[in-house]
Amino acid sequence: MTEVAAAAPKILTERRGHVLLITFNRPEKYNAFDLEMHHQLAAAYGLLDTDPELRCALVSANGKAFTAGLELTQWTPAFASGKWPDLAEHERDPFGLIPEKRVSKPIIFAMHGICFTVAIELALAADIRVAAEDCRFGQIEVKRGIYAVGGATVRMVQEFGWGNAQKYLLTGDEFNAAEALRIGLVQEVVPVGQQFERGLAIAERVAAQAPLGVYASLKSSRIAIEHGDQVAIERLVRDLAPIMGSDDVKEGVASFVERRPAKFTGR
Numbered sequence: 445m446t447e448v449a450a451a452a453p454k455i456l457t458e459r460r461g462h463v464l465l466i467t468f469n470r471p472e473k474y475n476a477f478d479l480e481m482h483h484q485l486a487a488a489y490g491l492l493d494t495d496p497e498l499r500c501a502l503v504s505a506n507g508k509a510f511t512a513g514l515e516l517t518q519w520t521p522a523f524a525s526g527k528w529p530d531l532a533e534h535e536r537d538p539f540g541l542i543p544e545k546r547v548s549k550p551i552i553f554a555m556h557g558i559c560f561t562v563a564i565e566l567a568l569a570a571d572i573r574v575a576a577e578d579c580r581f582g583q584i585e586v587k588r589g590i591y592a593v594g595g596a597t598v599r600m601v602q603e604f605g606w607g608n609a610q611k612y613l614l615t616g617d618e619f620n621a622a623e624a625l626r627i628g629l630v631q632e633v634v635p636v637g638q639q640f641e642r643g644l645a646i647a648e649r650v651a652a653q654a655p656l657g658v659y660a661s662l663k664s665s666r667i668a669i670e671h672g673d674q675v676a677i678e679r680l681v682r683d684l685a686p687i688m689g690s691d692d693v694k695e696g697v698a699s700f701v702e703r704r705p706a707k708f709t710g711r
Contacts, residue, residue: 452469453469453484454468454469454470454478454480454481454484455467455468455469455481455484455485455487455488456469456506457488457491459497459498460502460644460648461648461651462497462498462499462500462648462651462652463498463499463500463501463502463644463647463648463651464488464491464492464495464498464500464501464502465501465502465504465644466485466488466489466492466501466502466503466504467503467504467505467506468481468503468504468505468506468507468510468511469505469506470507471505471506471507471508471509472507473512473515474507474508474509474511474512474558475505475506475507475509475510475511475512476511476512476513476514476515477511477513477514477515477562478514478515478518478519479515479518479519479522479529482529482538483529483531483532483535485538485566486531486532486535486536486537486538487532487534487535488501489501489535489536489537489538489547489551490534490535490536491534492536492547492549492551493536493547493548493549494534496710498549499549499550499650499651499655499658499710500549500550500551500552500647500648500650500651500658501547501549501550501551501552501647502551502552502553502554502640502643502644502647503551503552503553503554503566503570504553504554504555504556504639504640504643505555505556505557507557508557508558509556509557509558509559510555510556510557510558510559510563510579511558511559511560511562511563512558512560513560513561513562513563513584514561514562516588523590523593528541528542531545538566538569539565539566539569539594539595540569540595541569541594541595543670546666548659548662548663549658549659549662550570550571550572550647550650550658550662551569551570551571552570552571552572552573552574552643552646552647552650553566553567553570553572553573553574553643554574554576554639554640554642554643554644555567555573555574555575555576555579555630555639556575556576556578556579556636556639557576557578557579557580558580559575559579559580559581559582560580560581560582560583560584561582561583561584561585561592561594562594563581564581564582564583564596564600564629565583565592565594565595565596565599566594567629567630568595568596568599568600568603568629569594569595569599571662572631572646572650573629573630573631574630574631574632574633574634574639574642574643574646575621575624575625575629575630575632575633575634575639576621576633576634576635576636576637576638576639577621577633577634577635577636578621578636579620579621579624579630579633580618580620581612581618581619581620581621581623581624581629582612582616582617582618582619583596583600583612583613583616584616584618585616586613586614586615586616587616591613592613596613597609597613600612600613602669603627603628603629604627604628604629605627608627621633652708653708654692654693654695654696654706654708654710655692655708655710656687656690656692656710657687657692660683660684660687663683664676664679664680664683667679690711691709691711692706692708692709692710692711695707695708695709696708
């Protein structure tokens with residue numbers, strides 16, 4: 445009897461110190477994002493969120509394209525149902541649309557090649573984005589009879605401004621890495637082939653900081669976006685108070701006094 449080889453995971457994960465490397469791994473299909481990839485990515489985000497040794501993630505992709513977008517033949521029935529696919533206990537929402545299922549740790553994207561639809565929405569749900577010069581971005585749902593439902597209609601407005609957001613949401617037109625930098629989709633543009641190393645350098649820089657401070661900073665920024673500036677302001681010192689007794693604060697003060705790099709443990 446011939447053994448059937450197990451299919452390679454569509455989302456790969458690898459630990460690099462305190463950083464979780466997450467890689468789209470469906471290059472033969474230009475990393476078209478199907479339901480299986482959705483759940484595998486949600487599981488990778490769940491690992492990041494729950495493992496105390498992991499402090500940050502870097503998301504990149506194998507092949508010529510970051511992702512050509514959603515595998516619409518699979519997602520059409522899901523969208524027709526009027527709700528997102530259910531997530532398991534160990535999974536986290538890659539789109540960051542379900543508050544209780546959102547990752548509480550920073551995520552960095554290193555993007556290249558074709559970055560259509562879901563690529564933009566997943567990146568906007570993350571925190572820092574690096575683009576290779578060859579990136580081709582497009583929120584092209586309106587060309588397929590639907591509209592973007594993974595967060596783009598909200599986050600594009602927040603990050604790009606109304607006019608820039610509507611220019612691409614309503615036309616489905618493509619834009620390049622330079623335009624992505626101008627409107628705020630990405631924070632850096634690098635030569636082709638350097639996006640992973642640059643993204644990793646940023647991820648490792650984030651992971652070297654005090655974890656409790658990093659997570660609290662991210663949480664505070666999200667509160668401002670989701671609930672308003674005043675709500676975030678009222679919680680600033682209140683949410684800092686529990687952190688003040690942590691080992692990391694003691695280490696931060698000691699490293700300052702002793703003029704040495706701090707070694708944080710997340711406790």
